[in-house]
């Protein structure tokens with residue numbers, strides 16, 4: 001049994017999607033980051049930067065923080081979506097998501113969606129970078145069916161929940177044909193639909 005300590009955010013959804021996709025047995029514990037639960041001593045012990053997601057694997061008696069590291073762990077444990085022969089390719093796209101796509105779109109959420117009008121510089125900067133990310137992903141997906149190679153992998157699972165916030169981005173996902181094709185294909189996977197609704201509120205994946 002795996003316990004997922006998480007919140008309903010793109011980083012949180014990555015792991016619930018992976019758990020659903022792999023079929024590993026798990027339960028969810030909601031961490032209320034709006035109420036600073038992430039700073040409680042019990043949680044900080046598990047996650048030194050006080051961030052969700054975290055998993056506890058009771059079978060192996062270990063806990064892990066950082067969504068990329070968790071995806072790798074679950075990929076290795078399940079033998080799914082992290083093909084041994086393709087790991088060099090998958091790692092590049094996974095690290096690109098962790099270091100660039102997620103943090104930049106996250107800043108775009110902060111300036112454009114949550115706090116419009118507070119900083120012209122911040123709004124313009126992260127809007128511009130987010131548009132660039134859409135274009136770069138679209139270009140990659142012109143050449144490749146999925147991000148790392150021709151099969152679905154943890155790199156796609158890591159990136160998908162960020163693009164699923166496309167309505168917040170105001171960039172117009174439908175203008176990016178390859179990214180839209182990729183998004184629709186992943187949106188239709190049963191495990192993705194279930195994992196997206198991690199708090200079982202009936203949340204649907206936003207359509208393009």
Ligand SMILES: N[C@@H](CCC(=O)N[C@@H](CS)C(=O)NCC(=O)O)C(=O)O
Pocket residue numbers: 007009010011012033038050051052053065066067068098
């Ligand atoms: N690099 C981390 C980022 C995780 C992260 O930013 N989590 C946010 C929610 S999406 C969080 O826990 N924020 C609470 C805080 O920073 O106080 C990962 O991918 O796991």
